[in-house]
Amino acid sequence: MTTPLPQMHGRPVVTDGGLETDLIYHHGVDLPDFAAFPLVDDDRGRELLLRYYGDYVDIARRAGAALQLETPTWRASADWGDRLGWSAADLRRVNRDSVTLLQRLRDRAALETLLVSGCIGPRGDGYVAGEETDPDEAAAYHAPQITAFAEAGADLVTALTLTGAAEAAGIVRAARAAGLPVAVSFTVETDGRLPDGTPLHEAVTTVDAEGPDYFMVNCAHPTHIAPGVTEGDWVARIVGLRANASARSHAELDAATELDEGDPAGLAQVQETLRESLPALSLIGGCCGTDARHVAAMWGVR
Template identity: 65%
Template sequence: MGTPALLGGNDFVTDGGLETDLIFNRGLDLPHFAAFPLVEDASGRAVLQDYYLGYVEVARRAGAGLLLETPTWRANPDWGHRVGYDLRHLEHANRKAVQLLDELRSEQLIDGPVLVSGTVGPRGDGYVAGERGDPDEAAAYHAPQLAAFASAGADLATAYTLTGPEEAIGVVRAAREVGLPVAVSFTVETDGRLPDGTTLADAVAMVDAADGPDWFLVNCAHPLHLEPGLGHGAWLERIVGLRPNASTLTHAELDASEVLDEGDLDLLAASFDLLRARLPQLQVVGGCCGTDVRHVARLWGQ
């Protein structure tokens, strides 16, 4: 299986829980968890730039590459409509998000490689599995966002917090159609299974059998929740990235919480290190809900 060609032999720092950091640590109001409108004006872009620069420092200290991921997890038609964006304005925002990070990359922030990834979010909630999807329908749904990333010059796209393999298959198909490398990240519940009940091993196998992504990740789950789902087998070599939650709370508990659970840094780091030892191809490390630059730095031994 080997190292993904786009990553080469490099390890990559990526960011933490963008939306939770902006809401709870920086006091921003993000209706429907949508951060992408911030790219539209100078003050919003300044906030985002400051956010990403924290992870530049982590990468510099680690001597690693940097994977800059756009703030577009909610920039798809259903969620965009809820915050007042039609398809034309969504395309503009998605392109603008890539351009923002490309401008940041042009400042030659670190000695290592810097990649810009367009972030795709699930059509649904991200915490709750809906009805079994249709891959072709998912491909058509996500295609405009992926086309916007490709035309804006993104190096790849990454689909995060997917709850079932069908949507993942669709995202990969749409990305291949526009010639964009693509990674797929599932989330899991406390038993290590996807929210739709599929085992992680089966989900990886199903997507790979259709047309596999360049690599897989797991996000939005504490390492203690992911551990039961790993098991054994060559498929573990397909897991190249982890972006864990800070908290050990369930998705339902997190969804209902009105305060930020920053978790236990020692527990996060120790449980993450146990996972690292079981994932031979792990190269991309960042955080998800509740994490900020402190958590990601700790995952990198800083």
């Protein structure tokens, strides 16, 4: 581990919002397959990314909190790369360059703590349960991306919007093999269960046996997460939360043609209610439909 993880010790940590939806709907950027990583290869794209991330540097500074930024690489794995015409060598390079981009931002930001997290997405669609897999197969699939992050000096790996425990377990194994800390973030449906029907507590307990550093929940509204937060010691393993702006279901969001931004103040309020059930929660940001306004509201800063 290159940098201690402050969120593991209860220190407040800001993280960013819904990168892809922000770029698509607020900046008119075309992101085929929801892939933001090609922007790293383009001068204008890098400028857009740095402006996006800069808003969260400002929020962390105003909140007096640490900051963790996710690389724009949620889709930068082999299957998605193939769809978009990127070779394995190109993916390795862009994953490394994504880490370097944020490291350079860190050098300029002058925050006490800014963690650079290598972001991994599911092999399949983050809104739909993926095909059945086993942990070893998942580890082999995700290892090249994780290795690239390690080579570039990322502080940790964060796997966002996972739909099943087996893939999560494999990602943890691959991260451990690469010597990186790893956070696992599941998404849930309106009933608080993973898209494959697994109860959240069961998924966390199962994957915890692999030894991830902590868990998160993302890409769901707080009112959808709440039914899954049942009593038990397992809830202390959930350290991070990245909520959607909209209270619509995944299916409804998938079919939507316009952005549902919700209400930043209302989202912050309902999330604060959920926070009462998550005693270890310290890392907070947003997911689909959110931007710097939502995250600022969550942190009570203007």
